[in-house]
Amino acid sequence: MASGKPTNPEIDNDMECSSPESGAEDAVESSSPAPAPSSRFKGVVPQPNGRWGAQIYEKHSRVWLGTFADEESAARAYDVAALRFRGRDAVTNYQLPLAVEGASSSSTSELAFLADHSKAEIVDMLRKHTYADELRQGLRRGHGRAQPTPAWAREFLFEKAVTPSDVGKLNRLVVPKQHAEKHFPPTTAAATGSNGKGLLLNFEDGEGKVWRFRYSYWNSSQSYVLTKGWSRFVREKGLVAGDTVTFSRSAYVMNDTEEQLFIDYKQKNKNDEAADAAKNEAGHAAVKLFGVDIGGGEMAGSSG
DNA sequence: CCCTGTGTTGAA
């Protein structure tokens, strides 16, 4: 009974519901070209080459939503199509009110976005894997202001627990070399414009606000660092030693020439509201819905 | 030549 299918449509807003990690899969006999693992997700079908297809049915015929590298992506595609084709009550693989920190309105906005496009257009976006990007564009245009990129459209890169010096007077964040070299653009002379001043990187935070940091390599300490702009981020977010900053990028890269990067943070422990409030930041109300985020790990009983 | 996605069938 119930062979693995997620009976619960709501799989929570977990970014990486990594399950295929089960390992110990079974030595697949090469006699069968396609093991046909049969997807755990609704609307997802295995492809001969190991990829996954997404499809939805309407009026006796199938609407193909494209092929994807992983089941999750295909499941997302199906969900979007289901929303557009069958409305908000459609049964989906994931909890559709795509949990975005900023607002309860994001899901509403997405519904509006869907309503503003024909089924064919939505299907086309899904097939071309441009839906996330188009959605963002649409939200910007319609809403008139920056909207945070939903967590599901982000790909976790790495995170770091900030040290006292990272949030101190040095006005810099040391980026672990290993991660810097793997995920950030190279700080070569060509990229930096032949001066050793590093380059400027844009990071979108959880509120959709874009931060620009100077990123460079310090020969003196053999370290990669974020400098100019960093102290402002620390100040505005109220970062303290022990907090964690998380870096991610758009999961749907159009062109590698300018990939979108994201930065978020997680407080070591939730409180300090009083302290933060005491700072009388007139800029904005403290947005503390960041607990729900990528790369985190499961939140222990958020129902509180 | 590989992969997509359509044709098709049987089950829910």
Added chain:
DNA sequence: TCAACACAGGGG
């Protein structure tokens, strides 16, 4: 409505 299966035909 849905997924399993087979493989034509398209695109590189």
